[in-house]
Amino acid sequence: MHPIPIMPQPSNQEIKEQQDQHPLVFDASLLRHQLHIPSQFVWPDEEKACLDEPDLPVPFIDLGGFLSGDPLAATEASRLVGEACQKHGFFLVVNHGIQHQLISDAHLYMDHFFSLPLSHKQRAQRMPGEHCGYASSFTGRFSSKLPWKETLSFQYSPRNNSPTLVKDYLCDKMGKEFEQFGNVYQDYCEAMSNLSLGIMELLGLSLGVGRAYFREFFEENNSIMRLNYYPTCQKPDLTLGTGPHCDPTSLTILHQDQVGGLQVCVDNEWHSIKPDVNAFVVNVGDTFMALSNGRYKSCLHRAVVNSETTRKSLAFFLCPRSDKVVSPPCELVDKLSPRLYPDFTWPMLLEFTQKHYRADMKTLEAFTNWLQRKSTHSNISNHIK
Ligand SMILES: C=C1C[C@]23C[C@H]1CC[C@H]2[C@]1(C)CCC[C@@](C)(C(=O)O)[C@H]1[C@@H]3C(=O)O
Numbered sequence: 001m002h003p004i005p006i007m008p009q010p011s012n013q014e015i016k017e018q019q020d021q022h023p024l025v026f027d028a029s030l031l032r033h034q035l036h037i038p039s040q041f042v043w044p045d046e047e048k049a050c051l052d053e054p055d056l057p058v059p060f061i062d063l064g065g066f067l068s069g070d071p072l073a074a075t076e077a078s079r080l081v082g083e084a085c086q087k088h089g090f091f092l093v094v095n096h097g098i099q100h101q102l103i104s105d106a107h108l109y110m111d112h113f114f115s116l117p118l119s120h121k122q123r124a125q126r127m128p129g130e131h132c133g134y135a136s137s138f139t140g141r142f143s144s145k146l147p148w149k150e151t152l153s154f155q156y157s158p159r160n161n162s163p164t165l166v167k168d169y170l171c172d173k174m175g176k177e178f179e180q181f182g183n184v185y186q187d188y189c190e191a192m193s194n195l196s197l198g199i200m201e202l203l204g205l206s207l208g209v210g211r212a213y214f215r216e217f218f219e220e221n222n223s224i225m226r227l228n229y230y231p232t233c234q235k236p237d238l239t240l241g242t243g244p245h246c247d248p249t250s251l252t253i254l255h256q257d258q259v260g261g262l263q264v265c266v267d268n269e270w271h272s273i274k275p276d277v278n279a280f281v282v283n284v285g286d287t288f289m290a291l292s293n294g295r296y297k298s299c300l301h302r303a304v305v306n307s308e309t310t311r312k313s314l315a316f317f318l319c320p321r322s323d324k325v326v327s328p329p330c331e332l333v334d335k336l337s338p339r340l341y342p343d344f345t346w347p348m349l350l351e352f353t354q355k356h357y358r359a360d361m362k363t364l365e366a367f368t369n370w371l372q373r374k375s376t377h378s379n380i381s382n383h384i385k
Pocket residue numbers: 131147224242243244245246247248249317350353354358359360
C-alpha cells in the first residue's frame with residue numbers, strides 16, 4: 001500500500017504573504033474558504049455594507065391586466081411605475097408573463113457554468129476594455145475595492161437583427177457542448193427584451209409622452225445580459241459583491257435567487273430587497289434618467305455577500321441601439337425643466353465606463369462633465385485650425 005502524501009496546509013500569515021507578492025487571482029473555489037481577505041477586496045469603512053439592512057416594504061406591480069390588454073389596468077400600472085420612478089427609480093413586477101421554467105433553467109445553467117474549474121470558465125475570458133465575457137472579480141481591471149463575484153456577460157439584440165447572437169457567442173467561446181446552455185440564455189434574453197418593451201409603454205404613459213414613444217425607441221436594442229455569481233466569503237462584512245452604483249444602462253430587469261443580498265438606497269438609507277421567486281426587480285438606469293430629462297431617478301443599489309450560501313442573480317440591461325441619440329422628447333423639456341444632460345449615444349457612455357471611469361453612483365454626472373470638457377476641447381482645437 002502506498003502512503004497518501006499529506007500536504008502541509010499554509011497558515012493564514014503564509015497565505016497573506018504569498019498573495020501580497022503574487023498577482024491576484026480570484027479563484028472562488030479557494031478564496032471562499034480563506035479567513036484572510038486580500039486587501040484588494042476590502043472596502044473602505046464609509047462604503048462597507050451592513051448585511052441585514054431592514055427590508056423595504058415595496059409594492060408589487062401586477063402586470064397581468066396590462067399585458068392582457070386591459071386599458072384600466074395599464075393606467076393603474078403606469079401610475080404606480082411613475083410614482084416609484086420619481087421617488088427612487090425601482091419597483092417589483094409580478095404576473096409578468098415569463099415562464100417559471102425559463103427562469104429556473106437560467107439559474108440552473110448558471111450553476112453548471114460557475115461550478116466549472118477556473119481554467120475552463122476562462123475560455124470565455126473578458127478582454128481588457130470589453131464588457132462581454134467571463135470575469136473572476138475584476139482582478140486585472142481594478143486594483144482596489146474589488147467585487148466578490150464572478151460574472152459572465154454577453155450582448156443581446158432582438159430577433160430580426162441577429163436571431164442566434166447569444167447562443168453563437170456562448171458556443172463559440174465555450175464549445176459545441178454549450179449549445180443547450182446558449183439556447184436557454186437566447187430565450188431568456190428575448191423574454192427580457194419583450195418584457196422591457198412592455199415596461200417602456202408604462203413609462204411612456206406615466207411620463208405623458210404616449211405608450212409608443214419609448215417602446216419604439218428601444219424596439220431594436222443593443223442590450224447586455226449578465227450572470228452574477230457571488231461565492232460565499234468568510235468575512236462578508238469587509239467585502240461587497242457589487243459596490244454601490246447606478247446602472248449606466250437604461251432599464252435593468254433583475255431576478256435574484258432566494259438567498260438575498262440586493263440592497264437599494266432610498267432617502268439616504270440602505271434597505272434590503274427581499275427575494276421573491278415570482279418577482280423581477282426593475283430599476284431605472286442613467287441612460288433612462290437622461291432620456292426622461294431627470295424626471296425619473298437612476299436607482300442607487302449594491303449587492304452584499306454572506307458566509308453561508310452562494311448567491312446568484314440574472315441582470316438584463318436594456319440599452320438603446322448604438323446609433324440612437326439619447327435626447328429627451330420635447331414634452332419633457334421646457335423653461336421650468338431645461339435640458340439637464342447633453343445628447344449622447346449608448347456606445348459613448350459604455351466606452352466611458354469601460355475605459356475611463358468605473359461605474360458608481362456618480363457616473364452620469366462624471367460622464368456629463370467629461371462630454372462637456374471634450375466638446376470645449378474640440379471647439380478650441382477647431383478654432384485654432
Ligand atoms: C455597462 C455596464 C457596466 C457594468 C455592467 C453593465 C451595467 C452595470 C455596470 C456595473 C455593474 C456597475 C457597478 C460596477 C461594475 C464595474 C461592476 O461591479 O460590475 C459595473 C459593470 C462593468 O463595468 O463591468
